[in-house]
Amino acid sequence: MKVFKFGGASVKNAEAVKNVGKVLLGYIGQEILVVVSAMGKTTNSLEQLAMAYYKNSLSKHDLFLEVKSFHDNIINGLLISKDSLTYNDIENLFIELDCELENAPDKNFDKIYDQIVSYGEIFSSRILSAYLNESGIKNRWMDAQNFIITDSTYREGKVDWETTNLLISKKLKPIVKKQMVVTQGFIGRNKDNYTVTLGREGSDYSAAIFAYGLEAEEVTIWKDVAGVMNADPKKYSAAIKIDAISYPSAIEMAYYGATVIHPKTIQPLQSKNIPLYVKSFLDPKESGTLVGIDKSLENLPSTIISKGNQVLLSISSKDFSFIVEDNLSKIFTAFAQCKVKINLMQNSAISFIVCLDNEREKIDQLKEFLDFAYSIKINEGLELLTISNYNAANLKEIIGQRDLLIEQKAGSTLQIVVN
Numbered sequence: 368m369k370v371f372k373f374g375g376a377s378v379k380n381a382e383a384v385k386n387v388g389k390v391l392l393g394y395i396g397q398e399i400l401v402v403v404s405a406m407g408k409t410t411n412s413l414e415q416l417a418m419a420y421y422k423n424s425l426s427k428h429d430l431f432l433e434v435k436s437f438h439d440n441i442i443n444g445l446l447i448s449k450d451s452l453t454y455n456d457i458e459n460l461f462i463e464l465d466c467e468l469e470n471a472p473d474k475n476f477d478k479i480y481d482q483i484v485s486y487g488e489i490f491s492s493r494i495l496s497a498y499l500n501e502s503g504i505k506n507r508w509m510d511a512q513n514f515i516i517t518d519s520t521y522r523e524g525k526v527d528w529e530t531t532n533l534l535i536s537k538k539l540k541p542i543v544k545k546q547m548v549v550t551q552g553f554i555g556r557n558k559d560n561y562t563v564t565l566g567r568e569g570s571d572y573s574a575a576i577f578a579y580g581l582e583a584e585e586v587t588i589w590k591d592v593a594g595v596m597n598a599d600p601k602k603y604s605a606a607i608k609i610d611a612i613s614y615p616s617a618i619e620m621a622y623y624g625a626t627v628i629h630p631k632t633i634q635p636l637q638s639k640n641i642p643l644y645v646k647s648f649l650d651p652k653e654s655g656t657l658v659g660i661d662k663s664l665e666n667l668p669s670t671i672i673s674k675g676n677q678v679l680l681s682i683s684s685k686d687f688s689f690i691v692e693d694n695l696s697k698i699f700t701a702f703a704q705c706k707v708k709i710n711l712m713q714n715s716a717i718s719f720i721v722c723l724d725n726e727r728e729k730i731d732q733l734k735e736f737l738d739f740a741y742s743i744k745i746n747e748g749l750e751l752l753t754i755s756n757y758n759a760a761n762l763k764e765i766i767g768q769r770d771l772l773i774e775q776k777a778g779s780t781l782q783i784v785v786n
C-alpha cells in the first residue's frame with residue numbers, strides 16, 4: 368500500500384490535474400491512497416474570504432466568486448460532464464459555502480477560519496476524483512475528517528493518535544485494499560464535529576498520518592522540484608539534489624525551514640520505518656530523494672536553509688532585573704499564550720533575544736502581554752540561515768556584504784541572522 372501526496376502546485380490548473388492522472392496511470396492495480404491539497408493558491412484566497420466573512424465585509428461576495436470561478440475554469444478544462452452526479456456534488460459544495468457565508472459568524476476567528484479554508488481541499492479532492500473516474504482511473508472519494516480526529520486547537524489541530532490510528536487501520540485500510548481512494552490533506556475533525564486544520568502546508572503531515580495508520584510500504588510527496596535540494600536553487604546556482612537522507616537529518620532540515628517537507632511529517636514515518644520519497648510529478652520515473660536511510664550511510668553535502676521575513680525581538684526588563692529563571696518563565700508563558708514560535712533564541716544578563724517569523728498580529732499581541740514589565744525592541748526584514756557542514760570560505764560567500772547580527776553553533780550546524 369502506498370500513500371501519494373499531491374500539493375497545490377500539482378493541481379493548479381486543468382493541465383496539472385491531467386498530469387496527476389498520467390502519474391497515477393503508472394500505478395494502476397496497486398493499493399494507493401491519494402492525499403491532495405487545495406488547488407494552486409486557493410488556501411490563500413480562502414484565508415481572505417474567512418477574514419471578510421468574520422468582519423462581515425461586503426468583499427466576501429467577490430472573494431467567493433473569485434474562488435468559484437477559479438475552480439469552474441479547471442472543471443471546464445477537464446471536461447467533467449455537467450450531467451454527472453459528481454458534477455452536482457461539486458456545485459452543491461459551492462452552494463453550501465455560499466450559504467454558510469450568510470450565517471452570523473462565530474466569535475472565534477480560528478474556528479471560522481478552519482470551517483471556511485478547509486473547502487479548498489474538499490473542492491480539489493472532489494474535482495480530482497471526478498476527473499480520474501471519468502478518465503478511467505477508478506477511485507473512491509473519501510472525507511479525511513472521518514479518519515483524522517484532533518483536539519479543538521483550531522488552525523493547528525493536535526492529532527488524537529489513538530482514535531485516528533484505529534479509524535484508519537480498521538475503516539479506511541479495507542477500502543484502500545479494494546480501490547484507489549482520493550482524500551484530502553490538511554483537514555481533520557474534532558469530537559464536536561467541527562473541522563480543524565493541521566496548520567499551513569499540513570498536507571504532507573496528513574499523508575504521514577494516513578501512512579502510519581495504514582502501515583503503508585512507502586509515502587511519495589509529488590512536487591514540482593526534482594527532490595530535496597541542499598539549498599534554494601533560485602538563490603544558489605550550485606544547489607544540488609540530495610539523493611538520500613536519514614530521518615533525523617530530514618527532520619532538522621524541515622524544522623529549520625526547508626520548505627519541501629512539512630516538519631511534522633517525518634516522525635510518524637520514522638516510528639514505523641516507512642520510507643518517504645520526494646519526487647517530481649514532471650519526471651515521475653526519476654528517483655527523487657529518499658528519506659529514511661541509516662544515518663551512518665549518509666553523505667550529505669553542506670546544506671543552506673534560508674528563512675526570510677524574520678524579526679529579532681530584544682526583550683529586557685523595565686526594572687533592570689536580570690533575565691533569569693523568574694523572568695524567563697514569564698516570557699515563555701507569554702510566547703505560549705500568543706502561540707508565537709521561536710526560530711532561534713539567545714539570552715544575556717539583561718536581555719533575551721529571539722528570532723521569529725514576522726507575524727504581525729501575534730507579535731503585537733505578545734508586546735501587549737509583556738508590556739507590564741518588559742520593554743521590547745524590534746528589528747525587521749532579516750534572514751535566518753541554517754548551514755550544516757559549513758566551512759569558513761563558503762560562509763563568507765553566503766554572508767557577503769550583510770551584517771551578522773547573531774551567530775550560534777551546534778556541532779557542525781551554524782545558524783546566523785543577517786540583515
Ligand code: ASP
Nearest residue numbers: 404410553567568569570
Ligand atoms: N492547502 C494547505 C495550504 O496551502 C495545505 C497544504 O497545501 O499542505 O497551506
Ligand code: MG
Nearest residue numbers: 374375404568
Ligand atoms: Mg500548499
